[in-house]
Amino acid sequence: xxxxxIDGKKITVADGTTVLQACEKLKIDVPRxxxxxxxxxxxxxxxxxxxxxxAPKPAISCQTLSxxxxxxxxxxxxxxxxxxxxxxFLLVNHxxxxxxxxxxGECYLQDYYMKFGLYxxxxxxxxxxxxxxxxxxxxxxxxxxxxxxxxxxxxxxxxEITKSHEFGIVNRGDHSEVxxxxxxxxPYSGNVADICPVGALTDRDFRFKCRVWYLENSPSVCPGCxxxxxxxxxxxxxxxxxxxxxxxxxxxxxxxxxxxKWWICDEGRYNYxxxxxxxxxxxxxxxxxxxxxxxxxxxxxxxAALSPQSAAFLLSPQQSNEELxxxxxxxxxxxxxxRLFLVRPNALGYQxxxxxxxxxxxxxxxxxxLGFSYAENIVDLLSGEAEKGKLKALYxxxxxxxxxxxxxARKLLKQxxxxxxxxxNRNETAPLCSMTLPAAVxxxxxxxxxxxxxxLQRFTPAFAPLPEAREGIQILHDLAVKLGIKCPGPKARExxxxxxxKAHAFKGMNFDRLGRMAQEKAALC
Amino acid sequence: xxxxxxxxKQPNMSFMVRIYFxxxxxxxxxxxxxxxxxxxxxxxxxxxxFKDVPAAVTYQYPEEKRPLAPRLRSRHRxxxxxxxxxxxxxxxxxxxxxxxxxxxxVADEHPDPNIEKRPKRFDIDLGICVYCxxxxxxxxxxxxxxxxxxxxxxxxxxxxxxxxxxxxxxPENHGAIVLRDPKRPQPASx
Ligand code: SF4
Ligand code: SF4
Ligand code: SF4
Numbered sequence: 282x283x284x285x286x287i288d289g290k291k292i293t294v295a296d297g298t299t300v301l302q303a304c305e306k307l308k309i310d311v312p313r314x315x316x317x318x319x320x321x322x323x324x325x326x327x328x329x330x331x332x333x334x335x336a337p338k339p340a341i342s343c344q345t346l347s348x349x350x351x352x353x354x355x356x357x358x359x360x361x362x363x364x365x366x367x368x369x370f371l372l373v374n375h376x377x378x379x380x381x382x383x384x385x386g387e388c389y390l391q392d393y394y395m396k397f398g399l400y401x402x403x404x405x406x407x408x409x410x411x412x413x414x415x416x417x418x419x420x421x422x423x424x425x426x427x428x429x430x431x432x433x434x435x436x437x438x439x440x441e442i443t444k445s446h447e448f449g450i451v452n453r454g455d456h457s458e459v460x461x462x463x464x465x466x467x468p469y470s471g472n473v474a475d476i477c478p479v480g481a482l483t484d485r486d487f488r489f490k491c492r493v494w495y496l497e498n499s500p501s502v503c504p505g506c507x508x509x510x511x512x513x514x515x516x517x518x519x520x521x522x523x524x525x526x527x528x529x530x531x532x533x534x535x536x537x538x539x540x541x542k543w544w545i546c547d548e549g550r551y552n553y554x555x556x557x558x559x560x561x562x563x564x565x566x567x568x569x570x571x572x573x574x575x576x577x578x579x580x581x582x583x584x585a586a587l588s589p590q591s592a593a594f595l596l597s598p599q600q601s602n603e604e605l606x607x608x609x610x611x612x613x614x615x616x617x618x619x620r621l622f623l624v625r626p627n628a629l630g631y632q633x634x635x636x637x638x639x640x641x642x643x644x645x646x647x648x649x650x651l652g653f654s655y656a657e658n659i660v661d662l663l664s665g666e667a668e669k670g671k672l673k674a675l676y677x678x679x680x681x682x683x684x685x686x687x688x689x690a691r692k693l694l695k696q697x698x699x700x701x702x703x704x705x706n707r708n709e710t711a712p713l714c715s716m717t718l719p720a721a722v723x724x725x726x727x728x729x730x731x732x733x734x735x736x737l738q739r740f741t742p743a744f745a746p747l748p749e750a751r752e753g754i755q756i757l758h759d760l761a762v763k764l765g766i767k768c769p770g771p772k773a774r775e776x777x778x779x780x781x782x783k784a785h786a787f788k789g790m791n792f793d794r795l796g797r798m799a800q801e802k803a804a805l806c
Numbered sequence: 807x808x809x810x811x812x813x814x815k816q817p818n819m820s821f822m823v824r825i826y827f828x829x830x831x832x833x834x835x836x837x838x839x840x841x842x843x844x845x846x847x848x849x850x851x852x853x854x855x856f857k858d859v860p861a862a863v864t865y866q867y868p869e870e871k872r873p874l875a876p877r878l879r880s881r882h883r884x885x886x887x888x889x890x891x892x893x894x895x896x897x898x899x900x901x902x903x904x905x906x907x908x909x910x911x912v913a914d915e916h917p918d919p920n921i922e923k924r925p926k927r928f929d930i931d932l933g934i935c936v937y938c939x940x941x942x943x944x945x946x947x948x949x950x951x952x953x954x955x956x957x958x959x960x961x962x963x964x965x966x967x968x969x970x971x972x973x974x975x976x977p978e979n980h981g982a983i984v985l986r987d988p989k990r991p992q993p994a995s996x
Contacts, residue, residue, distance in 0.1 A: 380897030380946050381923040414919040489913035489923055492898045519907075 601728025
């Protein structure tokens, strides 16, 4: 446990901590390009130089280990000069591309030039031009070798994290350049655009779509698979009223030590189009929301009086814990608890040993913890009941059963008296239902998901729901009020508090402790 | 507070001024001179004579335009490359800096990889523009200028005030007064 002094401040750090990490602990800003906390240390960009007492010349802080009694200075004239000279070297061959560069606004070259550079360039020669300017190296990534500063982050990412070794740096000196050995197809390819500190590697999906300074960023949780990676939703609020109303521009990983570290997979990264496209915009089967809720409540009451088995509810692992809990609280009072089925809205998919899970739903573990398990062959079962006249109504929470089960499902929907579809996006099932309720997507509501390891994460709305859409918990709560059933809500906090009292797996949990990072482990049953 | 006073002296008027008849006749002479001069010149102009001597001091707008200072901020235009395509690279600096939020750009891939980016759409809503000229200042490519000297902009609808990339590239296509068909393709709005 060495104790060192940085800029006059003393700090004791763990063995093996580098000077740069110690500076970070003291919130001293040391510039860096090649250093990334998730990758091995390369020490090749040289911008993180600091002065160490008794050392003959400035040393790079990212690779120097802290030792007892070390005296480090990051604010001397010499350090400032060294930084600006190194920046000048890094920018010698760098094109003046900022106006057309997608990195502009979040580029470390721009940031550090304004902070540590501001030198008078002395370079009179011509910049090295590459034969090809920007070109795609795979389905997701664009490479511009002229902009590359050879920090080797991308090389280390594909060597150490994905172990697929696509990137390499070839040739020497002025001729060095970053190359890919083959087409860059990789389930984690998007991450190289995140870690590239400059605009050499950029995202093709985001290319020229929006300048980054227009983006608002809201923390959220990826609903793409049961890993539940922490993400940031980058949305454009400034332009949306004039452009085609697209709000979400891209998704980015958010650091979470326990789940995804700095990374997310491409499947999750590009899984945002459904938030703005193809949404269900209006209530169908009733004039407006109040009358829809009224009709629904009276129908359910009549059916419950008929028989506690006359309706079935298809709950989905895409729903938050709060929504599932609320649905159970309400419908299990009117009908048999066994009429609530958990139905997988999608097939099992690809998985690997890193992040991607085969189960493409964010809250399977949460649904399990609330006592649900997947119902198999649900359409066969319900068709049988409908034929016998036992089943009269169906309440679907977002599953596209027509695409999942084909003609069987179509037949079932025709047999039934009353089918409600509550979901966010248009699909084949919704038009066949007697009532459609437009629901909000995860980015528009608040709630919690339990991931595959039982870690609970809270997500908050990035923006308001589309005009007619409502949060799932809001719809259920309104329905409960109309039915005269007492239930918590309509805010996720209130429902969570009740859930923490009642549901065994959530015992003693506190909604407020589930902050940005925040996890609580649910007992998985 | 002490009151300070200042004694203002009455101007010493001469006799000629005080009787004011000479001034009246001076004025009448001046008015008469201009009246008969303009009358004669207008008649001569009718016969195509002395055309280069202007008759009245008023500008015969809209046929005749008043000379404007070259630095005056007038209607925008987009400058062109030598091949006629817009110089603009859709960097959105102007859109960002615009205090009225009246510029709207959609970027696109340029076929030439050395240029990379170009605007697919570039609209300015003159109905909102405050003519501050910030867009011209911000542009790193000298792609937008406010030097068309077009000041008279009018339209029958708000939509008519919307300039598209085509209008901005060819400001001369629209005469002094912009009269627009309100049914032309309109910007997407919510
Ligand atoms: S990488 Fe950074 S400095 Fe280079 S052109 Fe892009 S924004 Fe500008
Ligand atoms: S492409 Fe980006 S991440 Fe890779 S070496 Fe160049 S600057 Fe570094
Ligand atoms: S600032 Fe200039 S180059 Fe950039 S978008 Fe505006 S007109 Fe085009």
